[in-house]
Amino acid sequence: SRSIKLAVIPGDGIGQEVVAQGLKVLSAVLPQDVKLETTDFDFGAKRYHATGETLTDADLAALKPHDAILLGAIGDPSVPSGVLERGFLLKLRFAFDHHVNLRPSKLLPGVATPLAGQPEIDFVVVREGTEGPYTGNGGTIRKGTPHEVATEVSVNTAFGVERVVRDAFARAQARPRKKLTLVHKNNVLTFAGHLWTNVFNTVAKEFPEVTTDYIHVDAATIYLVTDPARFDVIVTDNLFGDIITDLAAAVSGGIGVAASGNINPSGDFPSMFEPVHGSAPDIAGQGKADPSATVLSVALLLRHLGYETEAVRIETAVSADLAERGTTARTTDEIGDALVSRVVAS
Amino acid sequence: SRSIKLAVIPGDGIGQEVVAQGLKVLSAVLPQDVKLETTDFDFGAKRYHATGETLTDADLAALKPHDAILLGAIGDPSVPSGVLERGFLLKLRFAFDHHVNLRPSKLLPGVATPLAGQPEIDFVVVREGTEGPYTGNGGTIRKGTPHEVATEVSVNTAFGVERVVRDAFARAQARPRKKLTLVHKNNVLTFAGHLWTNVFNTVAKEFPEVTTDYIHVDAATIYLVTDPARFDVIVTDNLFGDIITDLAAAVSGGIGVAASGNINPSGDFPSMFEPVHGSAPDIAGQGKADPSATVLSVALLLRHLGYETEAVRIETAVSADLAERGTTARTTDEIGDALVSRVVAS
Numbered sequence A, B: 001s002r003s004i005k006l007a008v009i010p011g012d013g014i015g016q017e018v019v020a021q022g023l024k025v026l027s028a029v030l031p032q033d034v035k036l037e038t039t040d041f042d043f044g045a046k047r048y049h050a051t052g053e054t055l056t057d058a059d060l061a062a063l064k065p066h067d068a069i070l071l072g073a074i075g076d077p078s079v080p081s082g083v084l085e086r087g088f089l090l091k092l093r094f095a096f097d098h099h100v101n102l103r104p105s106k107l108l109p110g111v112a113t114p115l116a117g118q119p120e121i122d123f124v125v126v127r128e129g130t131e132g133p134y135t136g137n138g139g140t141i142r143k144g145t146p147h148e149v150a151t152e153v154s155v156n157t158a159f160g161v162e163r164v165v166r167d168a169f170a171r172a173q174a175r176p177r178k179k180l181t182l183v184h185k186n187n188v189l190t191f192a193g194h195l196w197t198n199v200f201n202t203v204a205k206e207f208p209e210v211t212t213d214y215i216h217v218d219a220a221t222i223y224l225v226t227d228p229a230r231f232d233v234i235v236t237d238n239l240f241g242d243i244i245t246d247l248a249a250a251v252s253g254g255i256g257v258a259a260s261g262n263i264n265p266s267g268d269f270p271s272m273f274e275p276v277h278g279s280a281p282d283i284a285g286q287g288k289a290d291p292s293a294t295v296l297s298v299a300l301l302l303r304h305l306g307y308e309t310e311a312v313r314i315e316t317a318v319s320a321d322l323a324e325r326g327t328t329a330r331t332t333d334e335i336g337d338a339l340v341s342r343v344v345a346s
């Protein structure tokens, strides 16, 4: 009999509420013979305040034997900016080598978008997750003085760029349109830009069926609001990916429905799935959070573990729920229950 | 009698066409007693192909004695990416210490936006222009091999950050809403982020009337499409500014109307004014380009040189022209003529 060993990190703020719904839907969709074993981890602001710890080596060792990780959200205004981001979120992505940061954007029928004319949006961003300006390289001298100098070093390796570019080509190849766009700023960041462009063009030769395209990151933000239909799969650096996926989420229904996977395709470490949104402390504990992004992240998790049918059932359920959503506000729990009913009936 | 010594760089592609209109409008709006002396410079792709030069020390010396520079656009697909950007555009911004890169965004009545519901948009981005990831610091080892490592170093100094932050506070102070938003990514780029945040908070004390706000760059792209009205003045780093001002242009009428100034407030070197759009080689020479962005850049130029009344007359003319624009396409020249008539009549 099959089993899924799932590490669950509800985290801070609305993280608790949305993860509860994600787990409900996960249990409901899994075939009877699949045993779901969950282990809860208490990472986040509360633990940081109590112990000063964000993510220890022992924590990493405890997470490692799991098949996947489901994360709600980490972050709280009581913790200085950067502490949990660098100390937990990025530490985990780097420690488990989550180099494929997968962020699909699909404007589902009936979902509101800030764009006029309800354009067609259905693309996937493959954001590099372990390099670029996110490495924490750099430093500060003469801190706090009028002569302070602070540097941030973006580190880009052929190894790191090639594996994510190849992953993106494979994903493009598997989609009907078979189109891959590289987003960078190779006219200004010429060192990294040359590496990315060169690797991209080299790997392209292995995928003759995939149409390729290059767009500067600044121009990409224009297309995301004027012609998002032009995108199929996008591959980009860690920071550019961070920026354009928030914009992509905004135009395709908002961060309430934006799911993501921090994937290590090698399987050497568990991949992590999380909504793109944060902990939203302003609405935490009020049952107001939309769990759809977390539930869709569960679908990505299932697809990653080979449960394609179940992933599709969840996506169909969320899609139907969104399409039929009236104007009456529902609680987090009510939306979760509605999604459970739909997957059970499917 | 007064005079303006203007260096004119039409540049590549549509640069020629739009600059011609900018100059027409400039001549038309200037008071009789102001003598306009223009000197043309042939920088761009053609000169690069002919001589291999992009911008020499002699060129810089020739540009220096001018009161201001008007630039059309530089860039052509025949030149490898980065050569003209680094060799001309950025070289000039750095050599003349254009640290205030000013990019206003205003959605004028009657102008199309990709956003639903015609939101109110009227903000100014003050983009740092001489530091950050744009310095060209960094490098490559083992180029072209599977072991290549390429770095990009973002350099941020208290000196450089403080002067642009102070400029932005002064601009916010002078506007009715008096609100300044810092856009950065201080939760990940903690070295530079700390410097920016710290300087911002320190300078804020000198401007007690200005309301301040901080937003991560990724979240800023969300607000730019869901709630652009929240912004009044934004101050941000060179790269973030590059990205968000293209998005800002897109939502507030497109790059056809986005003007910019590369300003050195000290006056030690001439400031440069240019449309945000590029050379658009695909439509060059066809009289299809909209000169509005260049004409609005001329308004910024005049304001910078102290001709506030004339700047406003140009802005009013462009605004009226856009509001009354029918669906009949006009040529670049026709739009320029219409703007000339309006400023003459005003």
Ligand SMILES: CC(C)[C@H](C(=O)O)[C@@H](O)C(=O)O
Residues within 6 Å of the ligand: A085, A086, A089, A090, A242, A276, B187, B188, B218
């Ligand atoms: C919270 C932050 C560290 C993170 C990032 O910058 O990657 C977030 O914005 C995201 O996109 O997952």
Ligand SMILES: CC(C)[C@H](C(=O)O)[C@@H](O)C(=O)O
Residues within 6 Å of the ligand: A187, A188, A218, B085, B086, B089, B090, B242, B276
């Ligand atoms: C062409 C390029 C060097 C430039 C930049 O990145 O600054 C452009 O995008 C801009 O915004 O003026």
